[in-house]
Amino acid sequence: MSSKKAFLVSGGSGGIGAAVCGQLADFGYVPMVAYHQNKDGAQEIALRCGGNALQLDLTSNTSIVAAAAFLEELPIQIAGVVLAGSPPLALAPFGRISADDMWRQWLVHVQGPQMLLTELVRRFFRKTRQGAVIGVLSKAMGDANGKNAGSCMGGYVIGKYGLAGVLAALAADYPWLRVSTVKPGYTETRMLDVFDERFLERQRATQAFHTPEQVACQIVQEAVAP
Numbered sequence: 001m002s003s004k005k006a007f008l009v010s011g012g013s014g015g016i017g018a019a020v021c022g023q024l025a026d027f028g029y030v031p032m033v034a035y036h037q038n039k040d041g042a043q044e045i046a047l048r049c050g051g052n053a054l055q056l057d058l059t060s061n062t063s064i065v066a067a068a069a070f071l072e073e074l075p076i077q078i079a080g081v082v083l084a085g086s087p088p089l090a091l092a093p094f095g096r097i098s099a100d101d102m103w104r105q106w107l108v109h110v111q112g113p114q115m116l117l118t119e120l121v122r123r124f125f126r127k128t129r130q131g132a133v134i135g136v137l138s139k140a141m142g143d144a145n146g147k148n149a150g151s152c153m154g155g156y157v158i159g160k161y162g163l164a165g166v167l168a169a170l171a172a173d174y175p176w177l178r179v180s181t182v183k184p185g186y187t188e189t190r191m192l193d194v195f196d197e198r199f200l201e202r203q204r205a206t207q208a209f210h211t212p213e214q215v216a217c218q219i220v221q222e223a224v225a226p
Helices: 015-026 039-049 061-073 099-128 154-173 190-194 197-206 212-224
Strands: 005-010 030-035 052-055 077-083 132-136 178-182
Touching (some): 005 099, 015 030, 061 099, 077 212, 132 154, 132 212, 154 178
Parallel strands (some): 005 077
């Protein structure tokens, strides 16, 4: 196997994911830019960062297994994964969270990552008994007791708590893995498009919004930590 080390970045064609790929490349890693639908964007990012675009649909078991098998055939070593993928944000009060939204959140934040991590552990991490897994959570989850969670963001918040559970279980069963999370607040990405601009103006008056590059810096610090 080649000495080249790579990081898989789910949601790699999004704002935060693209910034992560660029900064990982700066540290000498080959970014595997995983995308669901934005193939052109992923290929452009991969070309710019010296990486590879990889189709990865976290709602499809077939896609997950195919992506992992593709990675196994490459002359690289997968050093870790950044779980930055997320379905579109659907705003709704708790009692009106749709079944479709809950199912998407479950697949993308819980079932898909669990299966992807299972494949990566089996095909890569277990062989060297090392690897880094960084999950992108959210300040919308509120504090440790669930207080001050984002209002009308229930499906997303529940999904992120599910991802936190996946990572906790992973760390418990594979203590030699380096598992960590980041919890950014409002970040200037397309996800904000779902909010009314007046709401965003009020939020910007009380707190600083992050750029994708700032969030990516937090993620990459966790990824490359010794």
